[in-house]
Amino acid sequence: MTTAQRPTLEAVARRAGVSRATVSRVVNGSTTVAEPIREAVHRAVAELGYVPNLAARSLVTQRTDSVALVMPEAATRVFSDDQVFPGIIRGAALELEAADKQLVLMLAGSRAGHERVERYTTGRHVDGVLFASLHGADPLPGRLTRLGIPVVCSGRPLGDASVPYVDVDHVGGVTRAVQHLIDGGRRRIATIAGPQDMVGGIERLAGYQAAVTSAGLPEWVAYGDFTRESGVAAMRRLLAEHPDLDAVFAASDLMAHAALRTLRTAGRRVPDDVAVVGFDDIETAAYTEPPLTTVRQPIQEIGRRMTRQLLRLAAGEPIEPAVVLPTELILRDSA
Amino acid sequence: MTTAQRPTLEAVARRAGVSRATVSRVVNGSTTVAEPIREAVHRAVAELGYVPNLAARSLVTQRTDSVALVMPEAATRVFSDDQVFPGIIRGAALELEAADKQLVLMLAGSRAGHERVERYTTGRHVDGVLFASLHGADPLPGRLTRLGIPVVCSGRPLGDASVPYVDVDHVGGVTRAVQHLIDGGRRRIATIAGPQDMVGGIERLAGYQAAVTSAGLPEWVAYGDFTRESGVAAMRRLLAEHPDLDAVFAASDLMAHAALRTLRTAGRRVPDDVAVVGFDDIETAAYTEPPLTTVRQPIQEIGRRMTRQLLRLAAGEPIEPAVVLPTELILRDSA
DNA sequence: TTGTATGCGTTATCAG
DNA sequence: CTGATAACGCATACAA
Numbered sequence A, B: 001m002t003t004a005q006r007p008t009l010e011a012v013a014r015r016a017g018v019s020r021a022t023v024s025r026v027v028n029g030s031t032t033v034a035e036p037i038r039e040a041v042h043r044a045v046a047e048l049g050y051v052p053n054l055a056a057r058s059l060v061t062q063r064t065d066s067v068a069l070v071m072p073e074a075a076t077r078v079f080s081d082d083q084v085f086p087g088i089i090r091g092a093a094l095e096l097e098a099a100d101k102q103l104v105l106m107l108a109g110s111r112a113g114h115e116r117v118e119r120y121t122t123g124r125h126v127d128g129v130l131f132a133s134l135h136g137a138d139p140l141p142g143r144l145t146r147l148g149i150p151v152v153c154s155g156r157p158l159g160d161a162s163v164p165y166v167d168v169d170h171v172g173g174v175t176r177a178v179q180h181l182i183d184g185g186r187r188r189i190a191t192i193a194g195p196q197d198m199v200g201g202i203e204r205l206a207g208y209q210a211a212v213t214s215a216g217l218p219e220w221v222a223y224g225d226f227t228r229e230s231g232v233a234a235m236r237r238l239l240a241e242h243p244d245l246d247a248v249f250a251a252s253d254l255m256a257h258a259a260l261r262t263l264r265t266a267g268r269r270v271p272d273d274v275a276v277v278g279f280d281d282i283e284t285a286a287y288t289e290p291p292l293t294t295v296r297q298p299i300q301e302i303g304r305r306m307t308r309q310l311l312r313l314a315a316g317e318p319i320e321p322a323v324v325l326p327t328e329l330i331l332r333d334s335a
Numbered sequence C: 001t002t003g004t005a006t007g008c009g010t011t012a013t014c015a016g
Numbered sequence D: 001c002t003g004a005t006a007a008c009g010c011a012t013a014c015a016a
Helices: A009-016 A020-027 A035-048 A054-061 A084-098 A111-122 A140-146 A170-183 A199-214 A228-241 A253-265 A283-287 A299-314 B009-016 B020-027 B035-048 B054-061 B084-099 B111-122 B140-146 B170-183 B199-214 B228-241 B253-265 B283-287 B299-314
Strands: A066-071 A102-107 A128-131 A151-154 A165-168 A189-193 A220-223 A247-250 A275-280 A293-296 A322-325 A328-330 B066-071 B102-107 B128-131 B151-154 B165-168 B189-193 B220-223 B247-250 B275-280 B293-296 B322-325 B328-330
Touching (some): A054 B054, A066 A111, A084 A102, A084 A299, A084 B111, A102 B102, A102 B111, A111 A140, A111 B102, A128 A299, A165 A170, A165 A299, A170 A328, A189 A199, A189 A253, A228 A247, A228 A253, A247 A253, A253 A283, A299 A322, B009 B020, B020 B035, B066 B084, B084 B102, B102 B111, B128 B140, B128 B299, B165 B170, B165 B299, B170 B189, B170 B275, B189 B253, B228 B253, B253 B283, B299 B322
Parallel strands (some): A128 A151, A151 A165, A165 A322, A189 A220, A189 A247, A275 A293, B128 B151, B151 B165, B247 B275, B275 B293
Antiparallel strands (some): A293 A328
16 A cells, blocks of 8 residues: 555646646636646646645635535434435435535534534534424524534524524415315314424424314314324324314324324224325325325435525525425325 | 635634634643633634634644445435444444544435545545445445555455455354254255355355355245345245245345245245244344244444444554454244 | 744736 | 646744
């Protein structure tokens, strides 16, 4: 292993018999360099295996051509099978690909991880930061924004209102879902709510509450955290407390899936005895038994829009502070 | 939004009435600074909201305190439910957490993505590079190694043998699995092999071939790519070509799961008519119908060991060129 | 214990 | 079209 001293611009310049400035021009594709010189430089670059030092470059350009996508979650949840994070990642990756920028994924599940992400992003290691899903009132997005670092969140940030975000129309989707249940003759509609430290959890519950209340129906709530396990527990609680329920709206498809199975175990037929509606429209929603009626949110599009907003911001263009994407009720067999 | 000019060491120094060098010492936790001065500096740092510029720092220290984990796959596959990548990510995250280094995840699914990763890593944006799963003979690990950048691969790299790696004992695991089938009286043992451009696919097939051949048994192979869909197709082909098979070893649990369902659909009972063994021991393996007998590989441990090796390498310590972790046959009901 | 001076590898500004 | 030369923001050997 030749721990060869890494060649610098200087070395290339000497080899090619030109100045550093000229080498820099060629490397950066400037068109104002004479053809023979350009060739000589390219040859020298190849012979020496020269690769620009990004730290030096970004020190002067003030850019890094990379963008961070921060996921304030432990790896387990990020890579669970609800495919929400992966969808956002895919959307961001596609959009950054087009802009020829590097996507840097960072997990901030632990306290230390969160701090490390803060150091990394405030240290200008990236041109902008995307936040994938925030818990509670995380101060980091606001802090970065105040430092002048472009930030876009997925989901309205709970703490600092001044951070631009991309979200979906939770309330509209839930309202349509509950209305659909009511139209189908359901009158005892329960909900399995999501975590109340996340905007998605909060708004979907609010949407449910508004819909049942305005229809003069009772409000039956059990809380989960979007996962299957929590869905099972919540569904059991609901069945115990309200054995006569005839419909349930779950704030995530994973919890809806759990509800489906729990209801069957309890001897209830879906949708005959109990109708079930989920939220997300993940891939498996079409393959559950029975196939799940659910509120679709355009997950990948969230990633794309966030990224586009961020790139605009980084380019100094003004952007709208909030983008809200539509949701859609997908009718299948469970309701 | 105050696009405040970002404060530098210089600014902090002036504010605190000391030299840049002293501020630098305080910021980096040097103990040789008088208490009152240290306090003054800290105050100035807080008042100005100073954050060190990482590019400038790494330009002089030659370190970035971050490590890249490259996944040469599209996002879809990385985040599929086999949980192999997530396991490696978790292992690496845990180990880097302990070392207080930042984990930088990079997807290199497309051609352009691959190039971008190359620029990023060769540009010394990270102190070392972990490769999660290589297809074919990717030249990048070798190239980075020759540039003096620490690299560790998961799985023996197919191209350049000089790159250190961490792998599991594929052959040993498969041999035990097949032997278990033979001990159970099976004589017509087929395999659903993995992709032959990946070391895992190659070695698991080789292990199967060696085991059946040395037992004087026929060698029946159908190829998949580790996914469920490919497993269904492969199992169907095997059933069509060798309707009398009495066992199948699948090179991944996902494919084994598919085999289970396909066999049942075809009217075969597992394990009565056909025994099935998988490879991986993913979480769902315990919940399939029937629960899956499989070869466990310590996925998370792979991530941890890779990372430890990389950190040693980056610290200039010598490391063994190959680490091979043991596999274990987990007996459940499918075989 | 603190300050001074220097260099890390680029890009950008200006002359020529 | 090309070449000096000055930043960029920080860490550190050396001097005081």
